[in-house]
Amino acid sequence: xxxxxxxxxxxxxxxxxxxxxxxxxxxxxxxxxxxxxxxxxxxxxxxxxxxxxxxxxxxxxxxxxxxxxxxxxxxxxxxxxxxxxxxxxxxxxxxxxxxxxxxxxxxxxxxxxxxxxxxxxxxxxxxxxxxxxxxxxxxxxxxxxxxxxxxxxxxxxxxxxxxxxxxxxxxxxxxxxxxxxxxxxxxxxxxxxxxxxxxxxxxxxxxxxxxxxxxxxxxxxxxxxxxxxxxxxxxxxxxxxxxxxxxxxxxxxxxxxxxxxxxxxxxxxxxxxxxxxxxxxxxxxxxxxxxxxxxxxxxxxxxxxxxxxxxxxxxxxxxxxxxxxxxxxxxxxxxxxxxxxxxxxxxxxxxxxxxxxxxxxxxxxxxxxxxxxxxxxxxxxxxxxxxxxxxxxxxxxxxxxxxxxxxxxxxxxxxxxxxxxxxx
Numbered sequence: 102x103x104x105x106x107x108x109x110x111x112x113x114x115x116x117x118x119x120x121x122x123x124x125x126x127x128x129x130x131x132x133x134x135x136x137x138x139x140x141x142x143x144x145x146x147x148x149x150x151x152x153x154x155x156x157x158x159x160x161x162x163x164x165x166x167x168x169x170x171x172x173x174x175x176x177x178x179x180x181x182x183x184x185x186x187x188x189x190x191x192x193x194x195x196x197x198x199x200x201x202x203x204x205x206x207x208x209x210x211x212x213x214x215x216x217x218x219x220x221x222x223x224x225x226x227x228x229x230x231x232x233x234x235x236x237x238x239x240x241x242x243x244x245x246x247x248x249x250x251x252x253x254x255x256x257x258x259x260x261x262x263x264x265x266x267x268x269x270x271x272x273x274x275x276x277x278x279x280x281x282x283x284x285x286x287x288x289x290x291x292x293x294x295x296x297x298x299x300x301x302x303x304x305x306x307x308x309x310x311x312x313x314x315x316x317x318x319x320x321x322x323x324x325x326x327x328x329x330x331x332x333x334x335x336x337x338x339x340x341x342x343x344x345x346x347x348x349x350x351x352x353x354x355x356x357x358x359x360x361x362x363x364x365x366x367x368x369x370x371x372x373x374x375x376x377x378x379x380x381x382x383x384x385x386x387x388x389x390x391x392x393x394x395x396x397x398x399x400x401x402x403x404x405x406x407x408x409x410x411x412x413x414x415x416x417x418x419x420x421x422x423x424x425x426x427x428x429x430x431x432x433x434x435x436x437x438x439x440x441x442x443x444x445x446x447x448x449x450x451x452x453x454x455x456x457x458x459x460x461x462x463x464x465x466x467x468x469x470x471x472x473x474x475x476x477x478x479x480x481x482x483x484x485x486x487x488x489x490x491x492x493x494x495x496x497x498x499x500x501x502x503x504x505x506x507x508x509x510x511x512x513x514x515x516x517x518x519x520x521x522x523x524x525x
Contacts, residue, residue: 116195116405122431127507130498134515141201141511144194145212146170150240152218154232164233168216168241170250171197174517177248178214179204179455181255181284182262184233188217195405196255199426200455203448205510207487209459214250216241222257234262238269245270247280247466253458254284256404260296264289280465283458292461294476295454299424300334301477302453303400305484307335307422308342310445313492316397316419319343322359324396324418326350327403328371331424331451333364335400340364348394350403351376355391358383392416401428402451408433416442423447438501446503448510449488456483 124141131138152164167190170178180200193215201213218237222230244250254263263282267289270281279290287293294301311318321344325332328351336346345361353375356362363382370378377385392412399416401407402424408416413433421437421444423429429437429444437444457480464470471479495505 115191116427117191117198119406119427119430120195120198123503123507124511126504127511130500130504130508131511131515134512134519137515137518138511140172140174140515140518141198144169144171144197145173146244147190147194148241148244149190150237152220152233152237152240154229154236156229157226164218164220164237166216166218166237166240167193168244168250168252169193169197169214170244171213171215172201172514173212173214173250174514174521175205176210176212177246178250179209179211179253179458180213180215181253182216182218182237182258182266183256184218184220184222184258184262185256186219186221188219192405193217196426199448201514202507202510203452203455205513206448206491206506207452207456207483208513209455211251211455211459214252215255216252217255230262231265234265235269238266239273242270242273245281247278247462251280251458251462252282253454260284260286260291263291280462283461285461290461290465292457292464292470292476293473294480295457295461296330297334298457298476298480299331299451299454300336301338301480302456302484303331303335303402303422303424303450304338304342305453305481306445306450306488307339307398307400307420309485309488310420310422310443311398314420314443320345321398322347322396323398323400324348324350324391324394325400325402325424326391326407326428327401327425328376329402331454332400332402333368333371335402335422335424337364337368339398344398347396348391349376350388350391353377355386355388356380356383357386357390357394359395398422400424403428406430410436413437413440413442418442421445423450426451434501434503444501444503445488446506449484449491449502449506452487453480453484456480 147169150166152166197215204211263285285291348357354377398420399418400422405427408429410432413436
């Protein structure tokens with residue numbers, strides 16, 4: 102194993118540690134099902150693979166890859182694959198666990214899984230990227246499949262990479278298996294609405310949360326960390342609803358305009374030059390200043406662990422919408438609660454992506470595809486029904502939305518575990 106790791110005693114402030122803390126907080130609300138809670142604290146299966154490829158210059162390079170299946174009591178594993186130089190097994194474990202909670206929270210017939218390769222894709226040519234993708238897919242092919250574990254795009258992966266994964270798996274099994282991944286190109290069995298689904302889910306849950314708080318979106322100030330598919334789509338939808346996007350941060354830096362950034366100009370520039378390429382549209386400020394910007398709604402849509410205790414003390418937001426997975430550390434959660442800041446947790450807030458992935462999977466099996474309006478109507482209905490049930494649970498027990506989400510999700514997961522029993 103490439104790193105020292107304990108399921109029970111993780112490193113301090115790690116993603117896996119954050120997840121375990123979140124599970125511990127929900128135990129008092131599980132009743133008799135609490136006897137099964139250790140099921141949630143241990144991944145069902147973790148695979149580490151070597152990914153060797155021949156580089157364009159003829160040298161041989163080795164990359165480390167992972168696929169973790171956290172829990173499959175309610176159905177096949179579901180979760181993305183990320184390509185990032187800082188990917189670790191512990192991170193992938195946490196991400197797979199959050200997928201278990203997320204799919205149960207919106208009541209999809211899935212379990213949780215996640216994958217990753219420790220690589221900087223920006224340093225690879227297109228040919229090298231394809232080789233890494235195909236070799237990784239071949240190595241994890243022993244545990245993925247349309248009925249067992251279905252990968253999807255995540256950080257630094259996209260529809261093209263899903264196409265390579267689908268093709269590699271299909272070649273190895275001797276027949277086209279479109280349902281082995283989601284987030285594919287449309288002409289290979291992808292679904293309309295998939296690219297914008299996660300950002301749309303953030304908007305739908307945020308709109309409902311704002312309504313319940315009495316926060317008018319017209320003129321509301323919004324700060325967005327992370328400006329990829331999730332952050333940029335959510336920002337555009339909030340702007341259409343009359344909100345002002347006053348601060349945006351991505352990997353290139355932070356730009357601020359208290360009068361509101363012009364998204365029609367910012368979005369295309371950000372895709373090529375990053376947000377700092379839009380110098381004429383606002384002020385470039387140090388990244389840490391992002392957390393000081395006066396705002397009503399904060400959308401952390403980058404990586405996990407970004408909203409720390411110190412940053413939670415500084416933000417002026419009344420509402421936090423977790424577009425990223427695990428962006429808020431437990432200490433920050435407590436501080437935000439003490440300050441009366443409402444947090445819509447990742448496992449419901451950003452579940453739009455996996456929901457439309459589910460639609461794609463269903464469409465692939467039936468070979469019958471829906472139009473985008475139907476996709477959006479179904480997505481909005483599932484997200485709203487899930488949020489309303491979670492909100493009712495929070496009100497009933499006088500607990501946070503995060504704990505309520507875990508209570509609803511964990512009850513579904515552990516009930517399935519109990520009813521299935523242990524084999525052998």
